Amino acid sequence: MSTELIPLAVLMFVVTYPSRALGLLTPWLDKLPRVGFDYLQLVGPAVLASLAAVSVMVVTDDAGTPSFHIGVEWIAVLACLGVTAWRRNLLLGLVAAVAIVVVARATGLAALPA
């Protein structure tokens, strides 16, 4: 069984861990000025929304060129947002999102991802 890619995994860890650890292991971060603290409180919603939007609206081809994507995934993500906000239950939101995509793809209303 091949193990050739394990050193690559270690190198990927080496460049990932510092960004995860710097904030947690740096003592002065809990004494940020007010504006810094307020900024950090807003990071979560911004990054999570950015992740979700880029995941469903931007696709890349084999050459890595990004392009805008419109599809049923938008509706699924919005449905998850609505159900989670309404019922305060993420699991229900995920079930709604998956159900929309499955039905749309099974009935031919939406194409399978490339």
Place this chain on the structure above:
Amino acid sequence: MLVDAAGIAVSALGFGFVYGLSAREAGFSPIEALAMSVIVFGGAAQFAAVGYVASGLAWPGIVLLTGLLNARHLLYSAALAPYLSRVPFARRAVMAHLLTDEAFALSIGHFRRIGFTDEWGYWIGAIVSTFIPWNLATLAGVLLGGQIPDPSRFGIDIIFPAAMIGLSVGLLTGRREIVAAVVGAAVGVVVALLTSPAVGIIVGGLIGPAVGLLVPTRFAHETAPLGTPESADRFFMPGSHVERPPDDPEGSPG
């Protein structure tokens, strides 16, 4: 938190399974695919690495792009730091390795909800609902994936973005957060189209909060406005900047 954690566990199972499938298709051995999940433990970076390896990109390029893609964790780490500053250093060092999108969103939402730092909440979010399901699903995907003809038929690819947007709901307490989320998403998409998805996510995550801060306090409609004693009571954390009333010099957890 446990309901959200269950949702995230389902997300990690689905996403991890698809990663295992993808790694198998790209020629990873089971031990290589699992090593990535244990050692790197970063879903988006692992997916990207599978694509890079399959396309023959040189290792330095893969490592560089991984660093760029995972740079957003610096924001998470900084945001969680005030809550976890009293946890012993060694445990914080382990926490850092387990800091993912899911662990961040679950734990900071939980800390805000209960009003104080709950270390067990972090471990549950990071290990029980993410690390264990992710690695089990990776193994299942790489070992059993050949028997599933077309997994995208089952909508597995939608689980990750849906989970991210669902988790952000728990962090919205007023118009500042909503503005930060909307601007972050819009900027992220535009920059992703102009450069790459990894850069877009980081830039959206940096600019969204800056614009959110521009919302005047009187229009913010915060249920617990930032910088007030109400906020401190709700989001109490050690070293908080909030000036407390003279009769309550230490503050009190919500």
